[in-house]
Amino acid sequence: SRKRRNDLRLVVDYRALNKQVVSDKFPLPRIDEILDSISSKNKIFTSLDLTQGYHQVKIKAADIFKTAFSTSECGSYEYLRVPFGLKTSSSALCRPLLHLLRGLNNIIHFVDDVIAMDKDAEDHLMTLAKVFEKFREGNLKCRPEKVNLFQTKLKFLGVVVTQGQISPDPEKIESVKNIKPPQTIKQLRGILGLMSYFRKFIRNYAQIAKPLTDLTRGNPQKITWSKLAQDSLDHLKKALTSEPILCLPDFQTGQFVVTTDASTKGIGAILSQIINGEEKVIAYASRTLTTGESNYSATQLELLSIIHHLEKFKHYLVGRKFKLRSDHKSLQYLQTFKKPSGILARWILKIQDLDYEFEHLKGKQNAPCDYLSRFPDNAPLENENEEINT
Incomplete structure (x- = not known):
């Protein structure tokens, strides 16, 4: 060639x-x-x-x-x-x-x-x-x-x-403007794969993409392309082509903050950092629950969100004192549980080497993470099949 x-x-x-x-x-x-x-x-x-x-x-x-x-x-x-x-x-x-x-x-x-x-x-x-x-x-x-x-x-x-900032490459996302409705499941998953690569830049990515990810559920043979799906695609295209910006971390000064939440649909978190008195967003994250996790109690779900996202952001947090925020007040006793047992004990052991201070947020103060947990990222399924009806 x-x-x-x-x-x-x-x-x-x-x-x-x-x-x-x-x-x-x-x-x-x-x-x-x-x-x-x-x-x-x-x-x-x-x-x-x-x-x-x-x-x-x-x-x-x-x-x-x-x-x-x-x-x-x-x-x-x-x-x-x-x-x-x-x-x-x-x-x-x-x-x-x-x-x-x-x-x-x-x-x-x-x-x-x-x-x-x-x-x-x-x-x-x-x-x-x-x-x-x-x-x-x-x-x-x-x-x-x-x-x-x-x-x-x-x-x-x-x-x-x-x-101090990071944003999607305009040349890489220029073609996003010209994305047309997919004709096959494979094409749809390709679009979702592209969008997902940049999802850390898109606040509420999961909620915006949900009509598209829903089309991939259940190993469908054919799917009807709807106005709701088109609106979702248009919204994602607009979000990516508007040059969203996140801040780069400062590993020398500034305290990291991990704000988490959980719902019966999923878990979500925001990683931020306080620099010169101003809190700046470093990354967004969320995911759906497994079948087994959907049976967890409220406390278990909140703790699951903490464990998952502290693991995800661990390379930022190891060796640094950071702030952990949640609107579930009972989690402030994480470091002082007397005799934890079962899965709770195993989870607590996973984060015992991290140095954090807990801050309880009232529900309204935790609205961004609450939104991420209720509309979590849904990774497209692996199986791919036939045509999409338009």
Whole structure:
């Protein structure tokens, strides 16, 4: 295939080989955790893109023959370096890159993209010097046209990062404006997958998307596309294209706040941080209840919400004293339960290593989380089937 003018990329069908290749269990970093590691203190950014990233990793001599492929006009070839299309290619690049950059502060990377970030230009220059020295050590090369030095705004992994804020990439969501009503269940789930990727930016995402997620329930063969579903799609498109903004966390100063709630439909939470006396939203979260959880008592549901969301936001909270808010007053005794038993005891053990102070909210004060719990995120079902009637 042709990538750019006079620039060809070989695409080899390695499906048969992939069936024989042992899976590499090296864990790739989670995108949400990468983005969460960007501090609001960072004001200067540089992005580096490795030139043909996979091709910078050599293949063991004994394995080269396995990559052989033939062409109709130019003969047969073997790859000397990791090709695109092998199921272990990403791990083969990420593992050495992780070890190479280990110990460097203010560096994040995802596959062949490396980001350096600092609070000022002087510190940034020192960071870049260390990064480039590591690249020389590992014999890694960057693509010059994709090196962006000393930026105050950076596009990375589908979002735009600027001083203290994060928002969806306008280029990535431009196509959202042109989304048409889906014709198949598969198309509908594709739309929901796209919207869900950006749901941390959309307050009350679950309530807005509910008419669409309801259409995927029950493994339907055909679904009627209604005005309610169209209104839901239009609302989501508008929410994403209006450039919603969340704040980046400040890991040096400012107290984190986790506000939770639960209902008979689901659990919800808001992660925020108090910076310079002002509380700023970092992320929204919610989910539906399982069949078993729907039988929990009110106290169990509230505690479930706390446990689930403290686990979800744990990388923000470990080693820091934070504020935990709930409108269920009995939970203020979490840290002083005399003899908890059963599931309650197991849950309390899960959060005993966290340092928090409990704050009771009256129901009206907890309206945002109450809304999230009553209209939680509903992940689309995995099965996909036939047509949607419009």
